[in-house]
Amino acid sequence: LSTAAQIRYRGYKGVLAQDRSLGSAPRMLVRPSMLKFQTEKHSEISLCEYSRPYTFGQLNRQFITLLSGLGVPDSAFLARQSEHFDRLRRMATDPEAAIAVLRWRGEFLLASQLLRMHKETLTAPAGSDLISDAMAQRHKILRARLASFQSKLLERCDRLHILVPLSRNLFGVCDQTNEQLLEYGECFVRITDGGSPLSLRGQVVVTKSPCYLLGDVRVLLAVTDEDKPGLAALNHLVDCIVFPVRGPRSHPSEISGSDLDGDQFFVCWDPDLLPLHQAEPYHYPAAEVPASVRPPTKNDLIRHFASQNKFHAVTSEIDTLYKSWADSLGPDCWQCCELGRLFSRAVDAAKSGELVSIDPKLRLPTAAGAANPREFVWQRMLARGRRLRSDLFVKAAVAARATAATTKTDDDSYPTLTVDNVRPEFVVDLLSSRHEFGRISEFCKFQFAWDFCRARCEQVE
Known part of the structure; x- marks a missing residue:
C-alpha cells in the first residue's frame, strides 16, 4: 500500500500521506491550503500519482551544472556516466542491470516480468519439454521487448540522463508527529531497498527539476528513530521524503519555489555527489493570481x-x-x-x-x-555521449552491409543496432547528419535506410 498519493477531490488538490493516528476506519483529512476552488461536483477521489519503490533518480544537465558549480568534482560525474553506459550495455545479459534501468524509466511491469523470467530460468524443472517450450516462447518475447527498449536508450545516449542507483525521486510530505521532531535542516527518508524498508542516515542532496539557481540544491541531514526515538511514528512513511515544519521557511520553497502539492524531489545519498558548499536559497515570491469576480466563461x-x-x-x-x-x-x-x-x-x-x-x-x-575557453564537465559528458552514439551509427552501417546471420564487428561491447530494432527517428538522424557521423559513407547510410524500408515493407505484407 502506497504511503503517499497525489489526489484530486472536488476542489481539493494535493498529496495525502498515511496517518496511523486516524484509526482503522476510512478517513481523509485535508488542509485549507489544498482547496483550490469551491465545488460540489467531482465527489470521487481521483488518484493522479502515488509513491512506489525503486523510483531511481537521474543526473540531468541542470543537476550536473549546479552540482559542479557547488564543488562536486568532475571525476564523479564522468565515473557515473561510464557506469551508466556500462549498465546499458549489460542489459541483455545482466538481469540486475536490466531491472534497475527499467525501474528508472518507469517500466515497472516489464521489470517484474523480467524478474519472473529470471526466477523461472533458475528454477525450471529439467526434462519437461512442454513447460520448457512455453517458457522459451515467453522468454523470447520478453528478450525482444528488452532488446528494443535497450536500443531506444542507446540511441539517446548523447543526452545527459544518467541513472544514479543511490537516489530516488520521491513525493514530499510534512512532519506529522505531534512533537514536530524534525528541525530545520533535517529530513526523514525511508526507502525500499532489497524488498525491505531502509532508513537513510546522514547527508543527502535534495533538489527538483527544473532548477536554475545554485541555491536550489539543498543538503539536508537525514535522521532516523535512532537519533530521535519519537521519529518511529514516521516509520510507516516509506518511499517519500518528510520535511520539517520548523524553521524560517520551508525547505520545498527553497528548492525552485516548490511545494507539497505533488512535486517530486531528487534525493541522493551518493557520497561522491555531495556538494562541498551550499549557496543561499533564493526567496521565490508567490505568484499573484488576480481574483476572479465571476465564474470563468x-x-x-x-x-x-x-x-x-x-x-x-x-x-x-x-x-x-x-x-x-x-x-x-x-x-x-x-x-x-x-x-x-x-x-x-x-x-x-x-x-x-x-x-x-x-x-x-x-x-x-x-x-x-570567447574570453573564457574553459570546458565544463557537462560539455565533456555531452561529447562522450555523442562519440558513443557515433560509434553505434558506425556499427549500424557495418551491419547494413552484411547479412543478419554473419554480422560481426570488431567491438561487441555494445549491441549492434539493426534494421529490426531501431526506430524511424534513428534512420532520419543517420541520413540528415553530416558532421557528427562523418565516418559513415553516404553509401552505407543509404544501404541501411534501404534495408530498413525493405524490412518494414515485408512486415506490412
Whole structure:
C-alpha cells in the first residue's frame, strides 16, 4: 500500500500521506491550503500519482551544472556516466542491470516480468519439454521487448540522463508527529531497498527539476528513530521524503519555489555527489493570481489555453539562454542568476498573466564565451555521449552491409543496432547528419535506410 498519493477531490488538490493516528476506519483529512476552488461536483477521489519503490533518480544537465558549480568534482560525474553506459550495455545479459534501468524509466511491469523470467530460468524443472517450450516462447518475447527498449536508450545516449542507483525521486510530505521532531535542516527518508524498508542516515542532496539557481540544491541531514526515538511514528512513511515544519521557511520553497502539492524531489545519498558548499536559497515570491469576480466563461478558458504557447516560448528561450551562459561562464555568473530568477517569474506568468520580457543584455552569451575557453564537465559528458552514439551509427552501417546471420564487428561491447530494432527517428538522424557521423559513407547510410524500408515493407505484407 502506497504511503503517499497525489489526489484530486472536488476542489481539493494535493498529496495525502498515511496517518496511523486516524484509526482503522476510512478517513481523509485535508488542509485549507489544498482547496483550490469551491465545488460540489467531482465527489470521487481521483488518484493522479502515488509513491512506489525503486523510483531511481537521474543526473540531468541542470543537476550536473549546479552540482559542479557547488564543488562536486568532475571525476564523479564522468565515473557515473561510464557506469551508466556500462549498465546499458549489460542489459541483455545482466538481469540486475536490466531491472534497475527499467525501474528508472518507469517500466515497472516489464521489470517484474523480467524478474519472473529470471526466477523461472533458475528454477525450471529439467526434462519437461512442454513447460520448457512455453517458457522459451515467453522468454523470447520478453528478450525482444528488452532488446528494443535497450536500443531506444542507446540511441539517446548523447543526452545527459544518467541513472544514479543511490537516489530516488520521491513525493514530499510534512512532519506529522505531534512533537514536530524534525528541525530545520533535517529530513526523514525511508526507502525500499532489497524488498525491505531502509532508513537513510546522514547527508543527502535534495533538489527538483527544473532548477536554475545554485541555491536550489539543498543538503539536508537525514535522521532516523535512532537519533530521535519519537521519529518511529514516521516509520510507516516509506518511499517519500518528510520535511520539517520548523524553521524560517520551508525547505520545498527553497528548492525552485516548490511545494507539497505533488512535486517530486531528487534525493541522493551518493557520497561522491555531495556538494562541498551550499549557496543561499533564493526567496521565490508567490505568484499573484488576480481574483476572479465571476465564474470563468468559455471565452475566458479559450484565452487562457491559447496563451499557454506564448508563456512556454518564453520559458524555452530562457532555458536556452541559461545553457549558453552556463557553457560560457558557469552557473555562478550573474547572467545565469538573473535568468534563473526570470524563469520562475515566467512559469508563474501562466497564472498571474505577467508579461515577462528578457533584458537584451542577457541575449549575448557568445561574445562572453570567447574570453573564457574553459570546458565544463557537462560539455565533456555531452561529447562522450555523442562519440558513443557515433560509434553505434558506425556499427549500424557495418551491419547494413552484411547479412543478419554473419554480422560481426570488431567491438561487441555494445549491441549492434539493426534494421529490426531501431526506430524511424534513428534512420532520419543517420541520413540528415553530416558532421557528427562523418565516418559513415553516404553509401552505407543509404544501404541501411534501404534495408530498413525493405524490412518494414515485408512486415506490412
